[in-house]
Amino acid sequence: MYNIDDTIVAVSSGSGSAAKKIIRISGDKTFDILNFFAAQNFQKQRNIIHTSINVDDLELECRFYLFPSPNSYTGSDLAEIHIFACDEAVELIFSRFLTLGCRGALAGEFTYRAYINGKMDLSKAEAVAQLIQSSNQYQLCAAQRLFGGSIEKKIGQIRREILELLSLIEAGLDFSAEDIEIIAPKKAIETAEKIRGGLGELLSGSITFEQIAQAPSVVIAGDTNAGKSSLVNALIGTKRSIVSDQSGTTRDVLEHWLKLDKCDCVLFDCAGLVAEPTDILQTLANAAALRAIDDAMLIIFCADITKPDYSKDLEILKRLSKKPAIYAATKCDCLTDTQISTKLKSLTKLFGTDFTITSAKTGLGLEKLKELIEQNIITQTFNTSETAEKTALTERHKQAVIEAIKNIENACGELEKGSEEITAMLLRSALQTLSSFEAEHIDEQILETIFSRFCIGK
16 A cells, blocks of 8 residues: 655645645655755754755755654654745656655555654544535535544543453453353443434434535525515526516426525525415425425525415415525516515514515615524534534445444343353454544555545645
């Protein structure tokens, strides 16, 4: 997989128009190679040195950031060269390091060395990969939760409990011929059930990276011809949803990506809800809309401000799930300011909540509506105590805990039968499964899969 005895080098910054480029080098020969490369005498101590280097008659100013072992990212000697240069010049420097005895780093090799040298556990290494790959704020939040998680401490405590129970049972097996009871069967069962309960609590009190990273969904709902599709088009800035004066134009659930100032979301344009569908198409459209609403984080309920009667809207509202909602009065460009004010008072009294005035035609109220969407998402995604208290897990973590629970459950059953040999085997299996969280027990294929997701230079 990786040869940790090599001194490795990589361009850690991305290619392109960025002014600053970063070349990273790590390994036992780092300082020897740097001194030869830069014609300097760098001391093996933490330092920042501003100097110039000459590469193929090009004189380039740069900064050397020096991190001697063990106080570096990788745990080995490490240096970074920060330089303002074009990609071609950086490629010349990189090639020069290769001729001086460095090997080009593989994907994730710097973080792999950090993991091998005990600078971070595997979960943090996985979190680093997710941080690098984050393409939106939800993935970034999830990676940060994973990086700062307490899963290893919790699993470590459970492993110690399993190990203690296993040692007592195996000691009992060793002294079985001498009729010495090391641990009473009842006590062993109670301990195993306690361990199983601890694993169950960990699983039920957890949230996966994928769950945190998923962009929230916002559903536009309301009566047919309430201006929902027009509002969607106005919010996303393009005509994606079909708009027509004829009611019931939208039959399917259409999804769009809505970019906001501080967060993004997936915006779903649903078919207008009908209290009593009259044909199969209406029935299917209703069912699809209600499914989207059930899965949504937030509902934007649209009501046509020009309508004289809202009995259908009130009936539809009763069918919606009890999710946080924003109430939008649409088509406000059709009324005067005085008429809007009068109608808003009527709507507030009728629905028991405030409405935000909007017009897809003039853009009235759209920025306010976006602000309300953003506030709701941020409150639910980042500030909910329920989510904040959950332990962040990767899918690999989750499957390991599930497998361990099965082993412990089977061990409880074998203890009740008096089969201590099989119990010991099952406890060892649970212990081995949970050991996948720790460095010394990770299979090489798992490591290769994890670190292959990194980019070069990380």
